[in-house]
Amino acid sequence: MAAIDACIGEDAMNFDFNAHLLPREITRPQAGGGTRTWELGWSPITDAHGTIERLMLCIRDVTELRQLAHAARAQQQELAIIGEILGMAPEKFQAFVAGSTAYLQANERLIRQAGEDAGARPAALAELFRNMHTIKGNARTYGLQQLTDVVHAAEQRYDQLRQDPAGWATDALEADLAEVRDMLGIYQAVNEAKLRGRGAPAAQGLAAPREQVEALAQTLCGAARGTDLAALQAAAAQAGHTLQRWCGVRLSDALDGALASLPSLAAQLGKEAPTVQVNDGDLMVRPPIADMLRDVFTHLLRNAMDHGIEAAPERVREGKPSAGRIDIDLALHGERLQLRMADDGRGLDLERIRAKAQEAGLLAPHDQPEDEALAQLVFEPGFSTAAAVTTVSGRGVGMDAVKAFLAAHGGSVALRLRAASSTAHRAFDILIHLPAQHALRAQG
Structure with a gap:
C-alpha cells in the first residue's frame, strides 16, 4: 500500500522507482488440497500531463503453467x-x-x-x-x-x-x-x-583363463588324493597365491576414471590435455587398495593440472611442449610398496608456501624450516596456495585427504624436492609408501 500511495498522484517515473515493491506472484493453499498460483501484472494509468491517476492490476492463474x-x-x-x-x-x-x-x-x-x-x-x-x-x-x-x-x-x-x-x-x-x-x-x-x-557390474581385475583354472583344479585334486601333507600344503599355498593374483587390479585400471577425465579438466582450465605414463612394474594391487588409490589420485591429478602444469603459451615460452606430462610409477622396495607421481609443471613456489603458512599460523615469522620440511606443509588441513576458491580446488582439502586416506591403510605420503633451479619454483616428486602386503605380482 505504501508503494501504491507513492505512485498515485505522482509523476509516472515514480512507478518505475516503486514497481519492484509490488507483489508479482501469490500462492495460496486450496480447500480441496494443493495450491494455486496467480501472477500479478501492474501498469500505471496516467493523465495528459503524465500524472498517475490509477494502477491497473491484471491477475492470471498460472498454476498449470508452473x-x-x-x-x-x-x-x-x-x-x-x-x-x-x-x-x-x-x-x-x-x-x-x-x-x-x-x-x-x-x-x-x-x-x-x-x-x-x-x-x-x-x-x-x-x-x-x-x-x-x-x-x-x-x-x-x-x-x-x-x-x-x-x-x-x-x-x-x-x-x-x-x-x-x-x-x-x-x-x-x-x-x-x-x-x-x-x-x-x-x-x-x-x-x-x-x-x-x-546389467550386473563386471568384476574388476584379471579374468581367469579356463586352462589355468583347470590346471589349478587338477593340482589341488591330485594333492588331495595323496598322503603327502607337505605336498598338499604347498599346492594349497600355490592355489591361494594364484587366486589372489586373479583378484588383483592393475594400477592403470584403478586410475582409469581419473585419467579419462583429464582432457575435460584441462579444457576447463584452459590447458592442453596432458600425456600420462603409468608404469606398474608388473605389479598389481589388492581391490580395497585400488579403491583407495582411485580417490587419492583423483585429488593428486586434479592438483597437478590446476596448480602445476602451466597453460600452453607459458609452457612454450619456457621451452616445454605445449601439453604437460605426468608420470606414475609403482615399485616394490623391500617391505614397502612405493608409488611415485611427477609432472613437468612449474613446481612448488616455496616462498608462497612460507607466506601462506605464516598467514595460517603454521609458521611463526622467525621460523626458518628447511625447504624439504616447508614443502610438507601442503598436507596440512585447510592449506592452499590458490588465489581463489573454484569448483576444482582452492579449499585446501585435497592433499589433506590424500594423507588421511593413506594413513588409514598404513601408508604415508611426502614431497621429495629435486635439485634447485634458477627459477623461483622447485620441481618435486610425490612419494607414496604402503605396506608391501597390498601388492601382488601380475605374473608368476
Missing part, C-alpha cells in the same frame, strides 16, 4: 543425468555409488557425534571436508555435474565453519547431507528405472 515448467525442468534434469550415467561403464557407476554412500554414512556419524561433543568438532570438520571433497572430485571425474553442484554447495557450509567454528548447526549440516544423499538417490533411481541398472 506445474508444467516444474515437470519440464525435472525431465530436463533426468535427461541430463541419463547422459551422464551413460558416459560411465556400469561397474564404475556402481563403484562410485558405493564409495559415495560410504562417505555420506561416515559424515552422518561425524555430524551426530560432533553435535554432542563440541571438542570433537575441529577434527570432525576436517574429515567431513575430506569425505565430501572426495565425492565431488569423483563426481567431476565421471562428469556427474548435477551431483557435483549439490556437493559443492554443501562444501560451502564446511568452509564457513572453518572460518567460524562457533556457527556449528547440526540441523543445517544434516540438511546439506540429505540434499547430497537425495541427489545421489536420484542418480540411482534413474539408473534402475530408466536404464534398468545396465
